[in-house]
Amino acid sequence: MHLSEIRARIMQIHFLNNLPEDIRLRVAMLFLGIGHEMTATDGHIIFREGEPDNDLAFVLLDGRVQVEKTEAPAISAPAPDVLGELIKFNPIPRRSATVIAEGEAKLLKFAWDDFFVSAQKMFTADELTLLRQALEDIAWEHFAV
Numbered sequence: 247m248h249l250s251e252i253r254a255r256i257m258q259i260h261f262l263n264n265l266p267e268d269i270r271l272r273v274a275m276l277f278l279g280i281g282h283e284m285t286a287t288d289g290h291i292i293f294r295e296g297e298p299d300n301d302l303a304f305v306l307l308d309g310r311v312q313v314e315k316t317e318a319p320a321i322s323a324p325a326p327d328v329l330g331e332l333i334k335f336n337p338i339p340r341r342s343a344t345v346i347a348e349g350e351a352k353l354l355k356f357a358w359d360d361f362f363v364s365a366q367k368m369f370t371a372d373e374l375t376l377l378r379q380a381l382e383d384i385a386w387e388h389f390a391v
Contacts, residue, residue: 247307247352252278255307255326256354261384269373276364277305281354286347292329299339301357303330309351314344322348329353331381 247255256262256274265273286292292304295316306325314320323329329345365374 247283249278252283252307252354256305259305259326259328261328261331261380265376265380269369269377272368273365273377276361276368277354277356280360280364281305281356283307284353284355286351286353288347288349290347290351292345292347292351292353293341295341295344297341299341301359303328303356303358303361305329305354305356307352307354310348311351312346312348314346315342325351328381328384330358331384 253271253274256277257267257270262270262273286309292311293302295314306323306327306329308325310322310324311329312320313323330341365377369377
């Protein structure tokens, strides 16, 4: 994918929808600066439920993933989306679901610590609060599913 395509996909991520466009653009640039593009093939396990927190997360840029939780029906999630955001808000530092590529999936792999360190340099305190709240809202929305 070209950088402009990746940026456009990131700006479409659900948790960013209610943020001003300038913040969405800076978040996209942040992800581009810290992320590493990768491709997961069909059936590739991106992470497993119960694994310890390794600080890694992913932006699903293209494709679909299956999200499986113990005692819950599996769901299919399309791009664009953030995978692994719950780990930052879960009091138990373990993955809450298994995520498996359905077909080929294009991902941007990043570390949350890098995200938050970079965000502190790029955003005002008020913008950081908006960004953290948007992340927390989507994490709890995903947790409820």
